[in-house]
Amino acid sequence: MKLTNPQIENLYKFTRQHYVYHYDVQTELVDHLANDIEEIWQAQPDLSFINARDKSFKKFGIFGFMDVVEAKQKQMNKRYWKILLRFAKEWFTLPKIITTALIFLGFFIVLQIPYSEFILLGTLLIVIIFEMIMIYKVRKERKKKEKNNEKIFLLEEMIGTTKNGFTVMALVNLFNIINLTNFNFLEMETYLLVIISFILTVLCILFYVSNYVIPEKAEELLQETYPEYKIVKSL
Known part of the structure; x- marks a missing residue:
């Protein structure tokens, strides 16, 4: 039957x-x-x-169904990270490597300015506030879709929310490290400033890719992941 x-x-x-x-x-x-x-x-x-x-x-x-849901979330999380790294790697190839180098030099120069830790803290605080606003908007949009009984795919939501959660967590941790340890970048060795500048550059790239590049390519990525996506969304 x-x-x-x-x-x-x-x-x-x-x-x-x-x-x-x-x-x-x-x-x-x-x-x-x-x-x-x-x-x-x-x-x-x-x-x-x-x-x-x-x-x-x-x-x-x-x-x-919770075990199945968790397994699918882990599976899709790995896929999201592969997508994120795929686009992030482009920033280390021509011509984007030039922009990457300029970002790195910018951080390296700022770190050698007196009270640079306060400049970084202020910038991080602004970015965190911006991210929290974005998370609120995304969650509000999800509730609206649920109310209208729209079909939401797991990767579709990850592009909207998981990225923000990751970015906020990374930025908050960095904010706490700088704030609680009382870093004085002027007293640091040059090689440490190079390492910190590189880390900040990578975080900057990940932030841009997750917040702007991937959302712009969302439709393409979702159709690539779900062959039925376009049909389902048109119903």
Whole structure:
């Protein structure tokens, strides 16, 4: 016995009710549930759809779909990092390497200015505030999409939120390190200033790539990851 379209739709609603928010993860779980329900019906043909569905769901254990969701998040997180590094590497090839070198020199020069730590702290604080505002806007947009029952893919949300979470965490940690350790860059050896300038340059590139480059290429990346993305979004 095959599942009907209304029963498939019921499975999508069922996964959503159990805190699976992303369409691609829902689809994977619905496929698994549908196949399992059909196997259950072969052994127990008189069992109702709801009972067969609940019996299949129990096989996921006490945490339900959470283990599957976490596994998919880890998998997509790795993919996001590969995308991030792919675009970041471009900044170390011509002609962008020239801009990268100028950013590095800019940091190196600033670090040798008196009270440079305060300049960095002030800049970091402004960037952190900007990032927090962006996170708020992205989350507000997600709630709007959920309210309109729009289908949201896992990578789609990562492009909007995970990047901000990573950037904020990195910037806050850097802010704390500079603020709590009372760095005096003028007393540091040149090689240390070079290392710090390089780290700041890399963070700057990651910030730009995650906040501007990847979002601009979001449609292309999502279609590359999900062959069904364009069709689903047009429904």
